[in-house]
Amino acid sequence: MAAPGAQLRFWHLPTDAALHGHALDSHLLLNLWIALGLFALANILLVVGVVSHRRAHRPLHKFTLEYLPLIAFAAVFLFLGTRANSLWATQRYTGAAPDALQVEVTGMQFAWYFRYPGADATFGRTRNELVSAAEGNPVGLDPSDPRGADDIVRSQLVLPAGREVDLTLRAVDVIHGFAIPEMRLKQNAIPGETQHIHFTPTQPGDYAILCTQVCGLGHYRMQAVLRVLTAEQFDQWLHQQEQSQPREVQR
Numbered sequence: 001m002a003a004p005g006a007q008l009r010f011w012h013l014p015t016d017a018a019l020h021g022h023a024l025d026s027h028l029l030l031n032l033w034i035a036l037g038l039f040a041l042a043n044i045l046l047v048v049g050v051v052s053h054r055r056a057h058r059p060l061h062k063f064t065l066e067y068l069p070l071i072a073f074a075a076v077f078l079f080l081g082t083r084a085n086s087l088w089a090t091q092r093y094t095g096a097a098p099d100a101l102q103v104e105v106t107g108m109q110f111a112w113y114f115r116y117p118g119a120d121a122t123f124g125r126t127r128n129e130l131v132s133a134a135e136g137n138p139v140g141l142d143p144s145d146p147r148g149a150d151d152i153v154r155s156q157l158v159l160p161a162g163r164e165v166d167l168t169l170r171a172v173d174v175i176h177g178f179a180i181p182e183m184r185l186k187q188n189a190i191p192g193e194t195q196h197i198h199f200t201p202t203q204p205g206d207y208a209i210l211c212t213q214v215c216g217l218g219h220y221r222m223q224a225v226l227r228v229l230t231a232e233q234f235d236q237w238l239h240q241q242e243q244s245q246p247r248e249v250q251r
């Protein structure tokens with residue numbers, strides 16, 4: 001198995017650019033090694049069975065032949081499933097650090113929008129009936145809520161490297177699948193619900209944000225870009241956004 005932090009490139013996985021990525025990649029690799037071992041074992045047993053059946057006078061006991069492998073497989077699958085679940089729960093169900101950067105992600109047919117809470121660190125209220133990308137309000141910000149006045153809405157997700165990010169996912173029409181392969185993230189955005197997912201990008205660069213649910217005819221073009229900057233670059237970027245028109249969606 002590769003050393004911690006190393007890229008498992010030989011499996012042709014996308015670049016691992018998130019802090020939790022290595023643990024998930026290692027678990028995937030462990031799954032593959034176990035599957036390979038079981039495949040080899042099954043073939044060896046098959047050959048041994050064929051040969052020994054010809055020679056043996058005493059057939060194998062039912063427990064050895066049926067229940068023992070069943071118990072062993074059940075134990076292996078239980079271990080792999082539990083471990084995978086606990087790895088995923090770390091990003092999904094355990095809360096983000098209190099100082100994590102808050103960003104809201106809104107999925108709609110067929111675009112992603114990203115909202116930063118602005119200087120007051122609080123998101124303003126949104127209403128679905130106000131959603132109108134044509135009128136410059138793609139996430140449906142309610143103008144009667146003063147907390148939303150400084151909210152920054154963009155069609156590109158910009159994040160700093162090395163800082164935890166708490167994403168709040170929502171959808172305004174149908175279920176969309178928020179996925180960034182390099183960040184080892186995939187989570188559905190569901191209308192009427194908010195889903196939290198948190199992670200820490202580690203490598204500056206541009207990464208594709210995809211939709212992994214077939215959400216309509218334009219599904220294929222529902223993409224956005226995640227731009228990971230250094231902490232200094234991000235502070236600069238955020239400052240610039242706060243200075244510009246808050247409601248204007250820049251591409």
Ligand SMILES: [Cu+2]
Pocket residue numbers: 107108110175176177211212213214215219222
């Ligand atoms: Cu979609």
